[in-house]
Amino acid sequence: MDELDRRIVNALQGGFPVCERPFAAAAEGLGIDEATLLARLAALRAEGVLSRFGPLWKAEGLGGAVTLAAMAVPTERFEAVAALVNAHPEVAHNYERDHRLNMWFVLATESAAAIAVTIRAIEAETGLAVLNMPREAEYHVGLRLEA
Amino acid sequence: MDEADRRIVAATQDGLPLVPRPYHAVAAAAGLTPEEVMARMHRLLAEGAIRRIGAVPNHYALGYRFNGMAVWEVAEERVDALGARIAALGLSSHCYRRPRHPPDWPYNLFTMVHGRTREEALHWVETIAVVLGEAVRAREVLFSSRILKKTGLRLVG
Numbered sequence: 001m002d003e004l005d006r007r008i009v010n011a012l013q014g015g016f017p018v019c020e021r022p023f024a025a026a027a028e029g030l031g032i033d034e035a036t037l038l039a040r041l042a043a044l045r046a047e048g049v050l051s052r053f054g055p056l057w058k059a060e061g062l063g064g065a066v067t068l069a070a071m072a073v074p075t076e077r078f079e080a081v082a083a084l085v086n087a088h089p090e091v092a093h094n095y096e097r098d099h100r101l102n103m104w105f106v107l108a109t110e111s112a113a114a115i116a117v118t119i120r121a122i123e124a125e126t127g128l129a130v131l132n133m134p135r136e137a138e139y140h141v142g143l144r145l146e147a
Numbered sequence: 148m149d150e151a152d153r154r155i156v157a158a159t160q161d162g163l164p165l166v167p168r169p170y171h172a173v174a175a176a177a178g179l180t181p182e183e184v185m186a187r188m189h190r191l192l193a194e195g196a197i198r199r200i201g202a203v204p205n206h207y208a209l210g211y212r213f214n215g216m217a218v219w220e221v222a223e224e225r226v227d228a229l230g231a232r233i234a235a236l237g238l239s240s241h242c243y244r245r246p247r248h249p250p251d252w253p254y255n256l257f258t259m260v261h262g263r264t265r266e267e268a269l270h271w272v273e274t275i276a277v278v279l280g281e282a283v284r285a286r287e288v289l290f291s292s293r294i295l296k297k298t299g300l301r302l303v304g
Contacts, residue, residue, distance in 0.1 A: 008202070009202055009204055009209070012201045012202040013199075013201050013202050013203075013204070014199035014200070014201045015199070015200070015201060016199075016200040016201040016202075018170065018185050018188045018189055018192070018200070019170075019185065020168060020170070020171075020181070020185075021167055021168060022169065022170070023165075023167060023169070024167065034167060038165050038166070038167070041165050041202070042165050044202075045162075045165070047208070048205055048208050049204060049205060049208045049209065050202050050203060050204055050205065050208075051203050051204070051205045052161065052162040052203045053162045053163060053165065053201070053202050053203065054159050054161075054162035054163035054200060054201075055159050055163070055188070055191075055197045055199075055200045056197065056198040056199050056200070056203065057156055057159075057160075057196065057197060057198070058195060058196055058197070058198050062148060062153070062156060062196070063148065068245065068257075070252075072251075082295045082296075085295075085296075086295060086296045091296055091298075092296075092297075092298055093294075093296060093297050093298075094294075094295035094296035094297075095291040095293070095294055095295060096291065096292045096293040096294075096295055097216065097289040097290065097291050097292065098289060098290055098292050099287070099289045100251075101251070101252065101289075103295070104216070104289075104291075105295075105296070131248045131251070131252060132246075133245040133246055133248075133252075133257075134245065134246070135243045135244070135245060136243075136244045136245060136246060137226075137227060137230065137243065137244040138242070138243055138244075139227075139230035139231050139233065139234035139242040139243070139244075140231075140234050145204050145206065145209055145211060145240075145261065146209075147204065147209050
């Protein structure tokens with residue numbers, strides 16, 4: 001990542017225009033040309049600096065449902081339980097965290113009812129309780145990670 | 148959200164094509180005209196169905212290896228006002244109210260902080276703590292020690 005890459009990442013974390021030539025418009029704001037911006041973005045994506053470039057859709061608006069769930073998994077069973085949980089395609093992310101509740105995963109499903117079904121299935125397979133923590137309110141954040 | 152909107156979702160789920168006229172490419176994939184795609188995307192942005200359009204950086208690739216989930220127990224009647232204040236600080240990437248599960252889990256306000264070092268992430272947590280002040284009854288920070296799965300949200304197809 002050089003200085004231009006940093007400027008691109010910092011400037012384009014939101015507000016990308018919706019118009020016929022949006023990369024040309026965004027490039028102008030950065031003082032570069034469209035082809036340079038496109039090439040830089042393709043490279044940043046290929047290198048994994050950007051996980052994606054485009055619209056960030058809100059799951060609930062699409063009729064789907066999302067929740068955060070947590071489990072307290074005994075250390076000796078951790079890998080086996082992680083495999084059981086991850087095998088569900090509804091599990092979008094799963095993190096190990098340093099707490100008694102040591103497994104935290106995000107479920108994304110086509111419907112609200114499917115959240116409960118998936119949680120019951122995971123509880124039955126693992127014999128462990130799943131704490132369901134759906135979002136009840138979201139407070140607008142404007143964090144931009146500085147590159 | 149109608150059928151045409153959902154076709155736009157499907158066509159952009161992996162991102163915008165990196166070509167000079169990306170919305171034209173989306174239109175071709177979705178079976179719509181470019182003008183219709185752009186008009187719908189303006190509307191979806193205004194409605195909040197699209198949170199934002201742009202670059203989504205990988206935290207780890209930018210060096211933000213320390214991701215802390217800072218959780219707070221605050222009075223139910225104050226959580227919305229406090230959540231809005233914390234979000235306005237611009238220090239956390241997510242700020243949500245979630246249900247408590249007492250006695251194991253008394254926390255109802257969740258904030259995510261990111262740091263290039265553990266100290267940097269904890270510094271943001273302390274800054275949030277100052278703003279929350281005496282409203283905080285209990286709190287913890289849970290750092291992630293390992294990513295077990297990360298496929299991203301797939302909403303269509």
